[in-house]
Amino acid sequence: MVNQPHILLVGKEDYLPSLAELLMQDGAKTSLWHAADTQLPTGHLPDKQMESATPASSSLEKIDAVVFFDRIREQRSAFDSDAIIEQTLSTVTQLLTTVRNTVTKMLETKTPGQIIAVCDTSAIAGRRDQVASATVGGALIGMCKSLAKELGRYHISVNVICLGPLSEINDKLNLTPTETMMLKASGLGKPAELTHLAKNIQHLAQSEHWLNGQVLHINDGLVM
Amino acid sequence: MFTFLHTRKQQGKLAGRRVLLTGASGNIGQAIARRLIHEGATIALHYHSNVEPINQLCKLAARQQVFPLQGSLHTGQQARQVFTQAQKKLGGVDVLINCIGTSRDNSVLLLNDEDAEITLQSNLAPVVYLSEYMLEQGTDIEHGRIINITSITGLVGQPMRSLYGAAKGAVIAFTKSIARDVAELGWTANCIAPQVVEGGLADQMKSQIQTMLANVTPIKRPCTPDDITGMTSYLCTQESGYITGTVLNISGGLITW
Numbered sequence: 001m002v003n004q005p006h007i008l009l010v011g012k013e014d015y016l017p018s019l020a021e022l023l024m025q026d027g028a029k030t031s032l033w034h035a036a037d038t039q040l041p042t043g044h045l046p047d048k049q050m051e052s053a054t055p056a057s058s059s060l061e062k063i064d065a066v067v068f069f070d071r072i073r074e075q076r077s078a079f080d081s082d083a084i085i086e087q088t089l090s091t092v093t094q095l096l097t098t099v100r101n102t103v104t105k106m107l108e109t110k111t112p113g114q115i116i117a118v119c120d121t122s123a124i125a126g127r128r129d130q131v132a133s134a135t136v137g138g139a140l141i142g143m144c145k146s147l148a149k150e151l152g153r154y155h156i157s158v159n160v161i162c163l164g165p166l167s168e169i170n171d172k173l174n175l176t177p178t179e180t181m182m183l184k185a186s187g188l189g190k191p192a193e194l195t196h197l198a199k200n201i202q203h204l205a206q207s208e209h210w211l212n213g214q215v216l217h218i219n220d221g222l223v224m
Numbered sequence: 225m226f227t228f229l230h231t232r233k234q235q236g237k238l239a240g241r242r243v244l245l246t247g248a249s250g251n252i253g254q255a256i257a258r259r260l261i262h263e264g265a266t267i268a269l270h271y272h273s274n275v276e277p278i279n280q281l282c283k284l285a286a287r288q289q290v291f292p293l294q295g296s297l298h299t300g301q302q303a304r305q306v307f308t309q310a311q312k313k314l315g316g317v318d319v320l321i322n323c324i325g326t327s328r329d330n331s332v333l334l335l336n337d338e339d340a341e342i343t344l345q346s347n348l349a350p351v352v353y354l355s356e357y358m359l360e361q362g363t364d365i366e367h368g369r370i371i372n373i374t375s376i377t378g379l380v381g382q383p384m385r386s387l388y389g390a391a392k393g394a395v396i397a398f399t400k401s402i403a404r405d406v407a408e409l410g411w412t413a414n415c416i417a418p419q420v421v422e423g424g425l426a427d428q429m430k431s432q433i434q435t436m437l438a439n440v441t442p443i444k445r446p447c448t449p450d451d452i453t454g455m456t457s458y459l460c461t462q463e464s465g466y467i468t469g470t471v472l473n474i475s476g477g478l479i480t481w
Binding site for chain 2: 084085104122125131136137140144
């Protein structure tokens with residue numbers, strides 16, 4: 001078991017610094033990597049490394065887990081073909097770059113590693129008003145399952161988290177009245193808190209879970 | 225005699241159905257085309273550059289049953305041109321069958337952005353663009369069908385095929401989403417995910433891997449293009465109208481979940 005995993009968080013989501021704080025409270029060492037064309041999040045993050053444009057992995061002594069985020073639902077357009085294709089391509093190439101860099105690092109340090117991709121819950125069952133999110137998420141899932149089969153021989157596991165609404169970012173699904181009623185009756189589908197996501201990432205980063213090529217739904221039973 | 229041939233109506237369970245079949249010159253595309261011709265559909269046979277199989281298919285069909293349609297599908301403009309031509313030839317597109325794609329297979333450590341772009345442009349972009357144009361027909365089309373031929377790679381992955389897995393996974397998720405959109409028109413949208421099919425992309429795989437795959441498949445033989453045509457034909461029919469948003473895997477029992 002990796003007690004203090006080194007976790008690299010990759011993405012543009014505003015809540016990543018808060019997530020990094022939570023992971024560090026549980027004993028992880030975290031670093032953030034943002035693409036060159038995004039702004040760095042505001043707020044000071046003591047004892048953390050922030051890199052932009054260049055892979056953060058080059059400054060880490062090792063990487064036990066890399067968590068790749070692509071779930072900016074509110075920026076997705078409903079059905080804009082060009083946007084769907086462009087966003088999917090962008091996500092796939094970013095994940096490709098991330099995996100290449102971190103796998104190289106893991107192999108250099110001979111570290112059993114974890115690759116975790118976080119996408120939107122719409123990826124697994126589709127969602128009418130989230131065609132782009134779903135398509136991007138589907139690409140991540142398809143890619144990660146192939147990666148799991150390729151990288152298993154190097155003791156690198158690859159899993160996906162399909163994330164439902166997050167309460168911290170006032171994340172809401174556009175539910176129909178019937179869906180609202182059904183969820184209210186069942187008590188399911190409540191938004192997650194960041195601590196829920198952090199706990200799952202911590203669990204996956206510590207390599208004791210024996211999960212590989214799996215899709216974990218953190219959405220309080222919204223999709224089963 | 226000439227008049228009889230000219231005015232003879234198609235017979236078969238797909239008589240009257242107007243189909244745009246992309247990638248008709250590929251192995252799977254040809255098999256689907258043969259089946260749909262036999263079932264009486266009227267078909268626009270799209271191809272990119274390999275015209276010879278299209279010429280052979282035209283010989284199988286009655287007059288005015290099939291129409292060759294050459295064009296690229298990588299950009300919106302190109303795809304729209306192809307779709308518009310299909311609409312003109314057929315008088316409308318009832319069924320869109322996407323049977324296109326290519327693969328850049330390699331270790332993830334050796335793949336690059338260009339590989340990603342080519343793989344997504346050839347597998348995902350045509351599906352997305354053509355679906356959009358299909359939807360623009362709206363209520364002019366009854367019992368519309370969108371059928372995307374994907375791959376089990378999009379469902380369960382395959383080593384050294386991460387980009388192909390990404391592209392087919394994207395197609396699957398896209399199809400599930402638009403199934404919800406098209407439902408209010410009375411249409412359906414589904415995926416068919418075959419195992420690695422004899423010929424075509426399978427020829428790029430090492431023979432020992434193909435043999436291994438056949439051996440772990442309960443039905444111990446490779447998947448053939450003809451294994452896919454029955455389900456494709458059925459999904460074109462009106463009676464398949466309650467099947468939507470699904471991924472039908474044709475894998476000989478390799479994937480049972």
